[in-house]
Amino acid sequence: KQEVTQIPAALSVPEGENLVLNCSFTDSAIYNLQWFRQDPGKGLTSLLLIQSSQREQTSGRLNASLDKSSGRSTLYIAASQPGDSATYLCAVRGQGGSEKLVFGKGTKLTVNP
Amino acid sequence: DTEVTQTPKHLVMGMTNKKSLKCEQHMGHRAMYWYKQKAKKPPELMFVYSYEKLSINESVPSRFSPECPNSSLLNLHLHALQPEDSALYLCASSQGGSLEQYFGPGTRLTVT
Numbered sequence: 442k443q444e445v446t447q448i449p450a451a452l453s454v455p456e457g458e459n460l461v462l463n464c465s466f467t468d469s470a471i472y473n474l475q476w477f478r479q480d481p482g483k484g485l486t487s488l489l490l491i492q493s494s495q496r497e498q499t500s501g502r503l504n505a506s507l508d509k510s511s512g513r514s515t516l517y518i519a520a521s522q523p524g525d526s527a528t529y530l531c532a533v534r535g536q537g538g539s540e541k542l543v544f545g546k547g548t549k550l551t552v553n554p
Numbered sequence: 555d556t557e558v559t560q561t562p563k564h565l566v567m568g569m570t571n572k573k574s575l576k577c578e579q580h581m582g583h584r585a586m587y588w589y590k591q592k593a594k595k596p597p598e599l600m601f602v603y604s605y606e607k608l609s610i611n612e613s614v615p616s617r618f619s620p621e622c623p624n625s626s627l628l629n630l631h632l633h634a635l636q637p638e639d640s641a642l643y644l645c646a647s648s649q650g651g652s653l654e655q656y657f658g659p660g661t662r663l664t665v666t
Contacts (some may be wrong), residue, residue, distance in 0.1 A: 475654060484558075484644055485597070485657040530596060540585060540610055542655065544596035 443468045445533055447545035454521055455553050462516040462548045464531035469512050472534045475542065476505050476516050478527045485530065488516070493536070521552045557581075558658035560645050566664045569635060575661045577628040577645030586628040587655065588620060589644040597644055603628060635665045 444467045454460050464474070473492045477485040489498045489505040491514065497506040504517040514531060528549045532542040558579045567573050577586065585604045589597035602610035603622040617639075619631040628645055645658040 477657075482642070482660075482662065484560075484659040485646075487654055487656060490654045532596075540587075540602045540604065541599055546596050 443471075443533060443535060443543045445531060445543050445545035447529075447531060447548050449548060450546065451549040451551075453551040453553060456521060456523060458521050458552075459517070459519050460521055460550070462518070462529050462531075462550070464514040464516070464545055466512045466514075466533050466543075468535075469509050470536040471509060472536050472539065474505075474507055474514050474531060474533045476503075476514075477530045477532065479530060479547070480527050488529075518550075521550075523552050523554050526550055526552050558645055558647055558656050560643075560658035560661050562661060563659070564662045564664075566666060567632065567635065568666055569637075571635075572631070572633045574632065575630040575643055575645075575663075577630075577647075577658055578626055579647040579656070579658075580626055581647065581649075581656070582625075583647035583649050583656075584625065585648045585650060586622060587646040587648075588628065588630050589646065589657075591642045591644055591660070601630075632663075635663075637665050640664045 446465045448463050475490045476488040479485050491498045491507045502519040507514045528547040530547040532544045561576045587602050588600040591597045599612050600614045601620045606622045617634050621629040642660045644660045646655045648655045
């Protein structure tokens, strides 16, 4: 059974700092991995989707990497801003293109002005 | 347009009530999902519809009844809920089951 772990559970940084969020998964046979952000009481916003054949994806100040063989993904946020404060979730989809996403518990990020 | 809309935003219902949650997308997506999210927990998948047919039911109690009237609409009918069913209910859609999922803002449900 696939399990997804995100460390740390919470992170507080000063504005302007570069930071890395970690995601690990137990079964390396994944189809793809998706990073989301969630503001309190709101829905999920898709940030990046990495296919199993890819090593990284970039969108603006965000860069996500994937090392499938070691079961790890990282989300790098450059020059953090207070508006980046949210909970970041990673989710993996099983090989074969399963419709089911398995989520980690998320990392709650606070960027202090 | 990558928007998934959900109504209502908030819902308070008694344990004997019948209510429905509604989800809509106009992106031409063929897969639609219902998730339940409790506070400080990740979303839990409830149902998946693919091409308007139910493809996944994650052993959800029968007091939750999904319906997909057409490719743009997804409903969740609620009946005889329990207080522990209080949660944020999220709808999502994707072009295909294995592709990027887009989430709606959710319905905050409180069962009294």
